[in-house]
Amino acid sequence: EPEVTQTPSHQVTQMGQEVILRCVPISNHLYFYWYRQILGQKVEFLVSFYNNEISEKSEIFDDQFSVERPDGSNFTLKIRSTKLEDSAMYFCASNGAGDNQPQHFGDGTRLSIL
Amino acid sequence: AQSVTQLDSQVPVFEEAPVELRCNYSSSVSVYLFWYVQYPNQGLQLLLKYLSGSTLVKGINGFEAEFNKSQTSFHLRKPSVHISDTAEYFCAVRESSASKIIFGSGTRLSIRP
Numbered sequence: 001e002p003e004v005t006q007t008p009s010h011q012v013t014q015m016g017q018e019v020i021l022r023c024v025p026i027s028n029h030l031y032f033y034w035y036r037q038i039l040g041q042k043v044e045f046l047v048s049f050y051n052n053e054i055s056e057k058s059e060i061f062d063d064q065f066s067v068e069r070p071d072g073s074n075f076t077l078k079i080r081s082t083k084l085e086d087s088a089m090y091f092c093a094s095n096g097a098g099d100n101q102p103q104h105f106g107d108g109t110r111l112s113i114l
Numbered sequence: 115a116q117s118v119t120q121l122d123s124q125v126p127v128f129e130e131a132p133v134e135l136r137c138n139y140s141s142s143v144s145v146y147l148f149w150y151v152q153y154p155n156q157g158l159q160l161l162l163k164y165l166s167g168s169t170l171v172k173g174i175n176g177f178e179a180e181f182n183k184s185q186t187s188f189h190l191r192k193p194s195v196h197i198s199d200t201a202e203y204f205c206a207v208r209e210s211s212a213s214k215i216i217f218g219s220g221t222r223l224s225i226r227p
Contacts, residue, residue: 004157006157031213033213033214033215035215035217041219042217042218042219042220043158043204043217043220044217045214045215045216048213048214050213055213056212056213056214058214091157091158093158099210100146100165100166102148102160102163103160103215104160105150105157105158105159105160106157107156107157108157
């Protein structure tokens with residue numbers, strides 16, 4: 001069964017540095033998402049992306065965050081200047097066309113900010 | 115605004131016993147409902163979903179859930195659990211017109227031999 005894949009599985013970065021988290025959604029999917037889960041807390045929606053633009057974003061997704069689909073397969077989340085509170089597990093998800101299609105999640109990237 | 119409440123943060127159960135994980139939601143519009151499972155050090159895997167139609171939905175690994183509109187609940191059940199069911203279970207809701215999923219805080223299911 002096709003999967004959403006995320007790399008790296010664990011990223012350690014100094015505070016203030018830029019970080020890029022990478023995702024390869026399922027190949028025929030059209031809708032892409034990023035969520036995050038701070039340790040011990042809920043999974044929170046960050047942003048959704050369709051047709052090469054952001055369709056919805058949460059309050060968390062401020063100017064420090066950006067997303068990009070640089071080619072036909074990758075979907076990236078960039079954090080421009082990381083803060084300690086950005087430490088979390090970041091999940092990428094995708095779904096196909098159709099209002100009732102469920103989102104499929106990757107295994108996540110654990111981001112640790114030092 | 116939508117919200118999802120999972121009242122039980124942890125549920126310990128003996129192996130082969132039945133289990134029910136509770137979920138209540140609030141929304142002013144029609145929603146789709148989901149249960150996801152997260153095994154240790156893994157991502158979120160879809161267990162089952164309610165979109166429309168029959169209120170009793172069956173998912174993978176022997177789990178099922180019942181949508182109750184009047185009580186705004188979507189409780190997850192399994193008649194007999196196995197050690198391998200040890201995981202965190204997340205109830206989630208999505209408005210039918212929106213893209214984002216709202217997750218509950220999760221219930222950690224621990225199975226005792």
